[in-house]
Structures are given as C-alpha cells and as structure tokens.
Amino acid sequence: MMLTFAQGAIAPFWVGTRMSKPKPFVAPRVIVREQFPDGKDVVTVVAGSLRPYNQAHAPAALYDLETERVKAFPLHKLVGVDADVWTFRTYEQGMPVEQIIGQSYVFRPWWSQSAWELSRDSSRVWTKKALPDDGSHEHCEFTYVHIPNDDSTMSYESDGIWITSEAYERFIIGDEYHCRE
Numbered sequence: 042m043m044l045t046f047a048q049g050a051i052a053p054f055w056v057g058t059r060m061s062k063p064k065p066f067v068a069p070r071v072i073v074r075e076q077f078p079d080g081k082d083v084v085t086v087v088a089g090s091l092r093p094y095n096q097a098h099a100p101a102a103l104y105d106l107e108t109e110r111v112k113a114f115p116l117h118k119l120v121g122v123d124a125d126v127w128t129f130r131t132y133e134q135g136m137p138v139e140q141i142i143g144q145s146y147v148f149r150p151w152w153s154q155s156a157w158e159l160s161r162d163s164s165r166v167w168t169k170k171a172l173p174d175d176g177s178h179e180h181c182e183f184t185y186v187h188i189p190n191d192d193s194t195m196s197y198e199s200d201g202i203w204i205t206s207e208a209y210e211r212f213i214i215g216d217e218y219h220c221r222e
C-alpha cells in the first residue's frame with residue numbers, strides 16, 4: 042500500500058526508516074489525576090506512559106480518544122515528572138468548563154524535537170529577512186507553514202532554519218510556552 046502525506050503534514054515517526062514492516066503509530070493515552078488553578082495558570086497532573094515520545098513533551102494537549110483531534114486541554118510546560126506521573130502548567134488559562142479529572146485522553150505534543158530545541162536555544166541569532174524568490178522552499182520550524190518567497194514578507198532565519206515573524210514573536214520573543222526560562 043502506498044501512503045502519501047499532504048505537504049506540510051507531519052509524517053509518522055517510522056517514515057524514512059528502513060523497517061520493512063513498520064509498526065503503526067499508537068498515540069499515548071493518559072488519565073487526568075488532578076487539575077487545579079494556580080494564579081492565572083492551571084496545573085494538570087496526568088498518569089500514563091508517554092512513549093514513544095521521550096523528549097519535547099510540551100507544549101502538548103489532551104485530545105479525545107475517538108478522533109484524537111478534539112482538543113480537551115492544552116499543556117504548555119512540563120514542570121514535574123515522577124515515574125509515569127506528569128505535571129504540566131498551562132499559562133493564562135481558565136479551568137475547563139467541564140471537569141476532566143478522572144477522564145482518559147490521547148496525549149500529543151505540538152512540536153518536533155528540533156522545534157523544541159530551537160525554542161530553548163537562547164544563544165541562537167535570528168536575522169529578519171525575506172526568503173528570495175529563487176526557487177528556495179522553506180517551512181516554519183514551529184508551525185510548518187510555508188515561508189513566502191516574497192520581498193515584502195519578512196521572516197526570520199538562523200543557520201538555514203526559517204521561522205515566520207509570528208512564530209518569532211510568539212515563541213522566541215514572547216516565549217509563550219515558557220520554554221526559554
């Protein structure tokens with residue numbers, strides 16, 4: 042069977058490996074143990090293995106079990122681990138309207154390992170520039186969106202890695218998910 046992936050979509054982890062019979066990807070499932078407000082933030086404690094993810098656990102979110110697409114709650118930063126019990130902080134967020142404690146969800150990180158490392162790299166120098174219209178084709182490391190080849194659209198580049206102005210403002214300057222502290 043041929044599998045194709047839409048441009049810009051994230052391929053499953055086994056694409057590109059030499060395994061002849063790839064195991065299908067099974068998203069980790071967790072149970073919400075605790076959830077409580079803390080100032081302007083919310084603290085969420087979930088239990089369960091997060092394999093196959095072994096780093097870049099956050100930012101992430103909990104999604105419904107059936108479609109794995111409906112977001113139940115975002116988890117911005119991992120702040121504690123004890124065996125397979127994981128504590129996350131979500132910034133400037135109210136409690137969910139319906140209580141999620143005791144419920145099971147699919148756990149899914151939002152960023153690749155490389156995007157996560159990029160967000161934490163405070164020594165990296167970013168240069169504001171336009172991607173030239175010379176056949177180069179780049180995607181934002183954080184959001185996967187296409188970087189326009191357009192003299193009037195400014196993006197940011199560092200050692201050949203491109204991100205959009207919005208991603209730069211949100212994740213480098215604004216540190217929206219508190220990766221850099």
Ligand SMILES: [Zn+2]
Pocket residue numbers: 048178179180186187188
């Ligand atoms: Zn593209």
